[in-house]
Amino acid sequence: MSASRVPDPVPDVLPLLARGKHRNPRRGACFMELASYLAGEPWTDSPACTDESLAHLARLVNDFTTDARRPALAPLIPSVIGLRDLGPGFEDEVALVAAMHALPVASMDRQRGLAVGMLRTLGQVDAYRTRATTELTRAAAKVLDDHADAKRWGLAFAARMGSGPVNQSSAQVIVEVAVRGIAEACVPDPAVRLRTLLAEVIEMARQRAGLATTEPASLNPQQWHAVVSAAG
Template sequence: MVSTHSATSSFDALPMLGRGKHRNPKKGACFMELASFLAGERWSDHPQCTHPLLAMLARAVNDLTSDGARPRLAPLIPSVIGLTSGDPRWDVRIALRAARTALPVAPADRQQTLAVAIIGCERMLDVLDDRPEGTLEPESVEALDQAPRTAEWARKFCAGSHMRTKRFVRDATPSVVSTAVQGISEAFAPDVDARLRTLLAETIAEVRVWAGRTDEDTAPLVRDAWDPVVKAVPAH
């Protein structure tokens, strides 16, 4: 679980995170840029220390979280360092979790895309995990049941369709993550910032399980590590 090092209540100050890309720390830092610094890599929002789709999710959540809530993402940063794999299941499952989370709260104009994404990801897992064709995990059934008409349309839309794994990972999964995070940010629901943070935290926790990582493997966010390059803001 990520929770050991992610609660903000144990911090007096947190690094001020900014939206978008920054040329250097003097211009500010986003979630993944600070991850690159803590990992000892060159300053980048696309560091090698984190799986590309997980990093994309982190950037999207960072950018669509409000300015006031964004620093509360910072305790999660050390937990993404070292999470890498070439296994396409990681991409599919990261996208699937994002779509499941977003579908029940996203605006109607995004729900069709998200429902298709859930079905598409499940079909890809049928291939990757050698499951019976048409398998739907309980979490997918629950999400689709929140928008039954859209789900029925998506099933018909997906009937007979097929995409190669490499193309699905390259083209579809980033689009799914982007649409899901955007959908949550546009939701007519309370605590959008909390929903975005929860999506990121739970995805990180799941990826850490796949990677065989534990809390003991990850150092907590220590002010001495980031204070020289990023401005501090009160944690509460």
């Protein structure tokens, strides 16, 4: 897992992001809803300007970050705008990166769930074939090997349950388990880990989109202050 190169300017004033989905800005705004507004789209937490796999992760990170720490996510919002149509395999890549972040800190139950999903995504337990990059699948396999107890449990569980749907990715479930696992981990600051995960996936998406050397726009209060309150 590489460190994110997404620029991280911290404006003097940050939006007060809220948990969950909101009918309109008067009821609050989550990460992706504010992205839809900044992109000039109708108000939604699933805008066309961002790949749904990335948006799914962003919504989860937003919701599992504490109220006090959620404004720190805001500078990343402009970075997700325009990251769409990222090609086959990206959904699984998001899931594998999330799992690699979560495995070292998640509870045993979460580790086991992640192991099952990773084993399937990596093609080690059934006929599913991911289109994630070889580099990433090798890195994920190495992290899974480092958590041998969880891997052994996952292999035994998969042997008992049999093969899953050949053409259906487990990515969304893996991401949900990973984010929850990080948020509930017994570590000093889960919010920092969640933000780091989101920043790394944004950087991966920017590389796929050919924007690795292009700095995203900064978060200008004049763009959002009319619809979202400022964090105190």
